[in-house]
Amino acid sequence: SIFLIKQKLNVIMTNTLNSNKGVWAELQAKSYFALQKNLLVFSCESGVGCCDIITLDKRNGLVQKWDVKYGGQRRIKHMKKKSLIHRVESKLQKKLGIKILYVMPCGEIRIPNEKK
Numbered sequence: 001s002i003f004l005i006k007q008k009l010n011v012i013m014t015n016t017l018n019s020n021k022g023v024w025a026e027l028q029a030k031s032y033f034a035l036q037k038n039l040l041v042f043s044c045e046s047g048v049g050c051c052d053i054i055t056l057d058k059r060n061g062l063v064q065k066w067d068v069k070y071g072g073q074r075r076i077k078h079m080k081k082k083s084l085i086h087r088v089e090s091k092l093q094k095k096l097g098i099k100i101l102y103v104m105p106c107g108e109i110r111i112p113n114e115k116k
Helices: 002-014 018-034 091-096
Strands: 039-043 053-057 063-070 073-075 082-084 098-103
Touching: 018 039, 018 053, 018 063, 018 098, 091 098
Parallel strands: 063 098
Antiparallel strands: 039 053, 053 063, 073 082
16 A cells, blocks of 8 residues: 555665765655646756756746755654754755755655745
């Protein structure tokens, strides 16, 4: 079932090197956008920069820039559940309109402040 697959993936990603988690997160984000109708997906070929993915909506020409982050979590002493490690856009990212996108260990895509 999907639930068991997500549980196994969660265990695998917990025991993976941090650099590999970032690569995995980018690939998940690219596939998420590629499956959406009318979106073209462009990725950063240099591997370094403030933007990982650019999407272009063919219907209205909307260009969005994304910085992909692995959705790492930490346990806080007074809370039973783990909480997401929140990242903040840099000054340059804010100036260029780059949004942060989280890929959770189970493969779920989370876009902060996006209405569902």
